[in-house]
Amino acid sequence: EVQLVESGGGLVQPGGSLRLSCAASGFTFSSYEMNWVRQAPGRGLEWVSYIDSSGSTMYHADSVKGRFTISRDNAKSSLHLQMNSLRAEDTAFYYCARATYYHDTGAYGMDVWGQGTTVTVSS
Amino acid sequence: EIVLTQSPGTLSLSPGERATLSCRASQSVSSNYLAWYQQKPGQAPRLLIFGASSRATGIPDRISGSGSGTDFTLTVSRLEPEDFAVYYCQQYGSSPFTFGQGTKLEIK
Numbered sequence: 389e390v391q392l393v394e395s396g397g398g399l400v401q402p403g404g405s406l407r408l409s410c411a412a413s414g415f416t417f418s419s420y421e422m423n424w425v426r427q428a429p430g431r432g433l434e435w436v437s438y439i440d441s442s443g444s445t446m447y448h449a450d451s452v453k454g455r456f457t458i459s460r461d462n463a464k465s466s467l468h469l470q471m472n473s474l475r476a477e478d479t480a481f482y483y484c485a486r487a488t489y490y491h492d493t494g495a496y497g498m499d500v501w502g503q504g505t506t507v508t509v510s511s
Numbered sequence: 512e513i514v515l516t517q518s519p520g521t522l523s524l525s526p527g528e529r530a531t532l533s534c535r536a537s538q539s540v541s542s543n544y545l546a547w548y549q550q551k552p553g554q555a556p557r558l559l560i561f562g563a564s565s566r567a568t569g570i571p572d573r574i575s576g577s578g579s580g581t582d583f584t585l586t587v588s589r590l591e592p593e594d595f596a597v598y599y600c601q602q603y604g605s606s607p608f609t610f611g612q613g614t615k616l617e618i619k
Contacts, residue, residue, distance in 0.1 A: 423608070425556075433548070433556060433599050433610040447606040450512075483555055487603065495543040495562025496603045501555035 390414035390500055392484050397505030404474050410467040410484030410502055418462035421487040423498060424469050426480035437469060474509045481506055513538055513602050517611035523619040530587040532614045534600035539580050544604030547576055547585045551596045560585065
């Protein structure tokens with residue numbers, strides 16, 4: 389079964405750090421681009437970070453640039469998000485999501501999502 | 512940054528009716544990089560449409576996508592009870608890979 393399972397969320401004080409992980413199974417992890425997407429309570433989806441299949445190209449949203457770092461370990465089929473200098477506005481549910489390239493159309497879609505992990509930044 | 516604006520914010524319809532959701536981009540988006548997602552309370556988002564008009568695996572044909580350039584549309588031709596949810600469009604062509612703010616489809 390194709391699956392993504394996030395972990396590492398929790399309660400942290402402003403200015404603190406957390407490292408989220410996403411364990412992939414049921415597919416060849418090293419062949420896929422991956423993303424982190426978050427959702428603040430009662431709000432919409434916000435894309436956070438992207439990493440290509442080899443781990444050589446990363447992008448981050450302006451709201452987290454310089455504070456968050458996405459990485460992956462293809463040997464362990466795992467995705468990570470190192471979050472430093474956390475702020476109250478980083479409080480959200482964090483999802484990891486697989487991006488699939490559909491060769492017949494040349495299109496992309498985030499077709500597999502984890503169930504998410506909660507990050508709460510509060511004193 | 513490409514801003515995606517979805518309208519309406521909330522759409523109130525009855526089962527069996529047709530729903531038309533709009534996603535307008537602040538600059539042109541390649542159709543290959545425009546997707547639609549459905550999210551129900553307490554659940555992760557689910558991919559409905561990729562490439563503006565291709566249905567993802569398991570998505571019924573009453574759900575369709577269309578559009579190009581800056582204007583994209585998601586249509587649900589005959590609403591079923593399970594279709595009432597929040598819908599998001601997203602562009603994946605230019606970082607940051609922005610989402611629209613969502614359209615809530617609610618039962619009238």
